[in-house]
Amino acid sequence: xxxxxxxxxxxxxxxxxxxxxxxxxxxxxxxxxxxxxxxxxxxxxxxxxxxxxxxxxxxxxxxxxxxxxxxxxxxxxxxxxxxxxxxxxxxxxxxxxxxxxxxxxxxxxxxxxxxxxxxxxxxxxxxxxxxxxxxxxxxxxxxxxxxxxxxxxxxxxxxxxxxxxxxxxxxxxxxxxxxxxxxxxxxxxxxxxxxxxxxxxxxxxx
Amino acid sequence: xxxxxxxxxxxxxxxxxxxxxxxxxxxxxxxxxxxxxxxxxxxxxxxxxxxxxxxxxxxxxxxxxxxxxxxxxxxxx
Numbered sequence: 001x002x003x004x005x006x007x008x009x010x011x012x013x014x015x016x017x018x019x020x021x022x023x024x025x026x027x028x029x030x031x032x033x034x035x036x037x038x039x040x041x042x043x044x045x046x047x048x049x050x051x052x053x054x055x056x057x058x059x060x061x062x063x064x065x066x067x068x069x070x071x072x073x074x075x076x077x078x079x080x081x082x083x084x085x086x087x088x089x090x091x092x093x094x095x096x097x098x099x100x101x102x103x104x105x106x107x108x109x110x111x112x113x114x115x116x117x118x119x120x121x122x123x124x125x126x127x128x129x130x131x132x133x134x135x136x137x138x139x140x141x142x143x144x145x146x147x148x149x150x151x152x153x154x155x156x157x158x159x160x161x162x163x164x165x166x167x168x169x170x171x172x173x174x175x176x177x178x179x180x181x182x183x184x185x186x187x188x189x190x191x192x193x194x195x196x197x198x199x200x201x202x203x204x205x206x
Numbered sequence: 207x208x209x210x211x212x213x214x215x216x217x218x219x220x221x222x223x224x225x226x227x228x229x230x231x232x233x234x235x236x237x238x239x240x241x242x243x244x245x246x247x248x249x250x251x252x253x254x255x256x257x258x259x260x261x262x263x264x265x266x267x268x269x270x271x272x273x274x275x276x277x278x279x280x281x282x283x
Contacts, residue, residue, distance in 0.1 A: 018274070025273045029265035050276045057277050106214050116209030118242045122249060130256040144263065162254055163262045168224075187218035187250075194253040 010069065014061050021057060028070055029053075031159050032077045038156035038175055039081035048084050052077035071170055074160065078174040105191050125201045133197065142206035146196050150189055157182050158189035208236045213243045217250045 008027075012020035032052060036045035056076050063072060112119060127133055134140075147155060156175060160166040161182070166174070171182050196206065208216075213236050219225050220233050237244050265273075 021277070022270055022274060025270045026264045027262075029269050029273065030263060050273060053273045054276060054280045057280075106211070111209075111211040111214075116211035118210045118246075121242045122246045124245070125249065125252075128248070128252060130252055130259050133252070133256045134259060140260070143257070143260070159262065162257050165258070183219060183222075183224060187215070190218055190250055190253055193257065194249050197249070197253060197256075 008069075010063070010065060013069070014063060016057060016060055021060075024069070024073075025053065028073050031070075031164050032073060034152070034156040034159045035074055035077050035174060036081045037152040039078065040085055041152070044084060044088070045081070048080050049077055052080045055080065070164060071166065074164075074166070074170075074174050078176075082176065104188060105195055123198050123202055125197070127201060136200070138204070138206075139197065139200050142196050142200055143193060145206060146193060150192065153177075154185045154189045154192075157185040161186050162190070208232050210236075210240060210243055213237070213240070214246055217247045218254075220247060221251050221254060 008020050008023050009017075013024060029049065032049045033045055036048045036052075040048060052073070056073055059076075063069070067075075110119060111117060127136070147158075150158065153175070157171060160171045160174065161168070168179050168182055171177075172179050175182070199206065213220075213233060216225065216229075216233065220230065223230075225233065237247065
């Protein structure tokens with residue numbers, strides 16, 4: 001799914017070629033929705049992403065390529081979302097970790113209090129390479145589902161970093177959060193998905 | 207000296223090389239003596255690599271169509 005990324009011809013995009021633009025939308029629409037949701041919440045995100053696409057389309061002839069096209073798109077949607085947030089005068093505490101709705105796997109009863117040692121060893125995996133995991137179709141569905149239910153900021157950070165391979169500094173700019181906060185969210189998301197794989201390895205189910 | 211709880215919380219920073227040299231040294235010392243933490247860090251890293259190789263989901267045809275309709279409307283104004 002990643003191989004075709006960044007392969008869209010920039011000259012075609014600058015000429016506002018419809019087929020090239022459709023391919024661009026196909027590749028980047030969902031990460032853009034994730035960014036908008038992380039900044040604005042659910043209700044206005046789709047609308048803001050559509051506005052961002054209009055803005056991107058209008059400005060494509062002037063795209064100079066100083067950043068990658070996806071960084072440019074994420075910056076546009078981030079700016080649109082922040083502008084809308086100010087207009088709506090809704091104060092969202094972006095850095096309030098307690099609001100991300102997650103119960104941390106690592107904060108539970110998993111370690112002994114004083115020593116901090118594991119109470120039980122992590123489960124062993126019989127499929128322990130990424131390529132083996134890629135062959136499991138049902139696991140892919142479990143991962144897709146889990147991605148849909150991650151808290152919005154965790155999801156945005158995870159998509160931008162681990163799927164879209166954006167630099168931490170770019171993610172901080174796009175979401176206007178600190179690097180330490182991004183790292184916390186990223187780790188939480190990875191551990192949640194690791195738990196899905198744990199369960200799948202043990203039971204064959206999500 | 208780090209304990210297992212510390213290692214579990216910092217596993218992504220270790221994988222992504224986001225620790226100071228000193229912290230990484232102590233992290234490696236802990237991994238050397240603790241099999242459970244080696245397994246945990248390996249699983250987090252495998253998860254990260256699996257997701258990276260798998261890539262993102264493209265937008266649905268309907269999502270693409272909705273965007274293209276908005277573009278069309280905007281262009282014809």
